[in-house]
Amino acid sequence: MIEVTYYYSACVGIRTPEASVLCDPWFTDGVFDGSWYQYPKLADPLGVIGSYDYVYISHIHPDHYDPIFLRMYLASHPSARIIIGDFPLNFLSNRMQADHIPHEVCEKISIGETIVRIIPNQYPSGIDSALVVKRGEQSVANMNDNLYNEDHLEKVRGVCGAPTIALTGYTGAGPYPQTFYSDPETLAIKAAEKREEFFQRYLRMQSALKPQVTVPFAGQYILGGRLHVLNKFRGVSDAVEVTGFDPTAVVLQGGGQGSIATNSLRPTAERTTPFDLAAMESYAASLADRPMLYDTYFGDMPLQTIPFRRLLPKAYENASRRSACSEDSYICIKLGGEWVVANVREGSAQCLFTSDVSSFQPRWEIEIDPRYLYGLVTGLFHWNNASIGSHFTSSRTPDIFNRDAVGFLNFFHV
Known part of the structure; x- marks a missing residue:
């Protein structure tokens, strides 16, 4: 049995009877040079998350690699081992060395019946990776921010076949369209096109992996400071929207409340309604004075x-x-x-x-x-x-x- 617990954005915990892996814990506000904030914010991530054997960091982007939180986590759980992929050009390892974050570059870990594999993706920029946790015939594939790449997917399938549970992206971050256009009507059109494009990307990945359950996750953020006015134009979807067209999709409740196990495939707590946009915009407006x-x-x-x-x-x-x-x-x-x-x-x-x-x-x-x-x-x-x-x-x-x-x-x- 493998259990997946959802915390926030791309941060999930994966546990088997022999090993546990915390993935991409981002809990420091103001990343990307002051503009990215969390919503809803988890008040006590250290207390909620608890102890894991390994902390997997998929890539260098600061909503995945959070050195401030990692230092706090290691201070509370000094036995935890940070693991990253063996990239040909390992910008993440270089960054971690500069930040004095202890870590191990590895491809495979075997503990009892549990196999943990990190699979770098060379497309399009060579910085992303996927994680596969396998135990017996059951498996979890964490695809986080990986774009569709048949060579990469073939390696993932080579480890686990069709995963029991796949965690995949469903929406897009980045500057488009909110920093490219100023006309509200054009922005609305471009934002809708972007949402649909990323839904199609999600479906393509889901079709390639053929999991029994798909958990849409990651890319959950709001813009703060003077950029908060751009939030409604980002073309960022709510994960709950995916359940309207994918019958395999399960949106786990955040904050460590929602989990799902590979043997039952029944979530302990689901989020079935989208976040309140008015409440989100109100919170973002409260961040207007935050400096870059x-x-x-x-x-x-x-x-x-x-x-x-x-x-x-x-x-x-x-x-x-x-x-x-x-x-x-x-x-x-x-x-x-x-x-x-x-x-x-x-x-x-x-x-x-x-x-x-x-x-x-x-x-x-x-x-x-x-x-x-x-x-x-x-x-x-x-x-x-x-x-x-x-x-x-x-x-x-x-x-x-x-x-x-x-x-x-x-x-x-x-």
């Missing part, structure tokens, strides 16, 4: 004191060395009354300052607080966190996603 991390770091530092004309060309040189874009495509970042324009095409060596960007196509216009931009180009912050945290606004001409441009921006620092 760059507010705390830089205060009122004026734009004219930041040496962008020296820093940005150097950041461009670093990013261009890693570019994989084969065609002209321009990133345009606004700096007061002018723009810095970077051509992301491999080998283009084109970075310039101009007052007009209308002639550059295709282009991605970015407007961002200059203090935060300074932190990003100097490496204090990371562009991926800035994007997921909804910290800058974007406009694309034409309105087409360019993954190569996003990859270029992630290395746009000195």
